[in-house]
Amino acid sequence: MSGTRTSSGPGRILVTVYAIFAVAACSRSAVQIATEFDHARLAYLLSAFAAVVYVVATVALTRPGARWHRVAVAACATELAGVLAVGTASVVDSSAFPDQAVWSSYGSGYLFIPVVLPVLGLAWLRRTAARPDPSGDLNGDTSGAGIS
Amino acid sequence: MIEGLAAASIACALVAGAACVVQALRDRAVGVGLLAAAGVAELVLLAQVVGAVAELAGGQRAEQPAVFVLYLIGSVVALPLGAWWSLGDRSRWGSGVLAVACFAVAIIVVRLGQVWG
Numbered sequence: 087m088s089g090t091r092t093s094s095g096p097g098r099i100l101v102t103v104y105a106i107f108a109v110a111a112c113s114r115s116a117v118q119i120a121t122e123f124d125h126a127r128l129a130y131l132l133s134a135f136a137a138v139v140y141v142v143a144t145v146a147l148t149r150p151g152a153r154w155h156r157v158a159v160a161a162c163a164t165e166l167a168g169v170l171a172v173g174t175a176s177v178v179d180s181s182a183f184p185d186q187a188v189w190s191s192y193g194s195g196y197l198f199i200p201v202v203l204p205v206l207g208l209a210w211l212r213r214t215a216a217r218p219d220p221s222g223d224l225n226g227d228t229s230g231a232g233i234s
Numbered sequence: 235m236i237e238g239l240a241a242a243s244i245a246c247a248l249v250a251g252a253a254c255v256v257q258a259l260r261d262r263a264v265g266v267g268l269l270a271a272a273g274v275a276e277l278v279l280l281a282q283v284v285g286a287v288a289e290l291a292g293g294q295r296a297e298q299p300a301v302f303v304l305y306l307i308g309s310v311v312a313l314p315l316g317a318w319w320s321l322g323d324r325s326r327w328g329s330g331v332l333a334v335a336c337f338a339v340a341i342i343v344v345r346l347g348q349v350w351g
Binding site for chain 1: 300301304308312315316319320322323325327328330331334335338
């Protein structure tokens, strides 16, 4: 029935964690930018960017269809690249990140979940990808759903 | 905020979360038992909100007022939303969802105490 939906099965937990990070990152960056923006502009803008990526990933993971699937992959990939880039930058030049941002030190302030989450997300999207793809199938779908 | 209620809500959330993990491992969906466990934690959290609002109204100030209020809101919406989302998947994964929501609440209450001062 809904076996290939990205928001069912293990994906349900994935969406939960993404939603928590979306809310947390949005609230945190809103407070930071509103109250102490001059303190660490770069870190706070990156936090805001991270917040947007989490929101997009959460929404895309809850929506069916190949297009939303691609959006989810793009969001997770952006997130992974962002965590690795910001994490490395914050370790190499910690003066640019005087205050903890979501992705600094690879998300160490968030139990390193920010660096694990996109990997799990991409793995899950890969598993759920095969069937909705309309291009180049030989024998039709094998999902057993009986709906075409 | 009221320290005793904070400790009680963390304990309730952790117990409910652990019960959710056990049920998920036993391949059970969310049932009345888990919802009741989460409901008990939610009642303690609501009591905390009443206490905290009374203290704020009485002139006490949190060290980071804006962040405190956001965490306070987060602490009471997390479990209802988590329960709703968990009921959308009547399998072990729903129990896993509720477990994540319970553990998130425990972390939120810890942070709540930190930003209070």
